[in-house]
Amino acid sequence: MTAPSAPTQRDLLVETGARLFHERGYTATGVRQVAAAAAVPLGSFTNHFRSKEGFALVVLDQYVARLDQIVQATLHDPSLEPTRRIAAYFDAIERALDEQDWSVGCLIPDLATEAPAHSEVLRDALARVLERQTSAFTDVLRQIVAPDDADDLAAVLLAAWHGTLLRMKVERSGAPVARFKRVLGRLLPA
Known part of the structure; x- marks a missing residue:
C-alpha cells in the first residue's frame, strides 16, 4: 500500500487561499499573506500563479469541483425523488457548515x-458557475x-441560498439555514 503523497506547494497555496478568502475576503487577502500562511516562499506563489486574479480562479475551480461532487x-441521484434530491443537497451542505461552526459560508x-468590482475575469467565471449551479x-x-417556472425558481432558490449563507456567517449560527430549509419545504411540492 502506497502512503499518500504530501501536498505540493501549489496545493498548500490553493487550500490556504480558499481559507483566507473565506475568513478575510478576496480584497483583504494578499498574495504575501497566502504564502506566509501556507509556509511557502513567496517566489513559489509567483512560480505557480501569474496573478492574484489567476490564483483566485484556481481556488474557485477547486471549490466548485467539491460542490460538483x-x-x-x-x-443527480436517480434513486431519490426530485424533492428529496433538492433537500439532500442542502442537507449535505448544512453538515459541512455545522462542522465549521457556521463561520465559513460559500466561496461563490x-x-x-467583491470580485466584480475588481476583476471582469472573476466576474465572468462566477457567472458561469452560477449558471451551471442554476442549471x-x-x-x-x-x-x-x-417547465416554464423551473428556470426562475432555480435562480431564485440559489440566490436565496447564497443570501442565507451570508447571513449565517454574520450570525455565526445555523438558524438562517434552518429557516431556509423550513421555507423550502413549504415552497416545493411534496
Missing part, C-alpha cells in the same frame, strides 16, 4: 460580493414544477 451525489457569494437545480425542478 455534492451535486452528483444529491441532485463571498467572491461575488443543476433547473433539471430537478422541471420534474416537479411547470
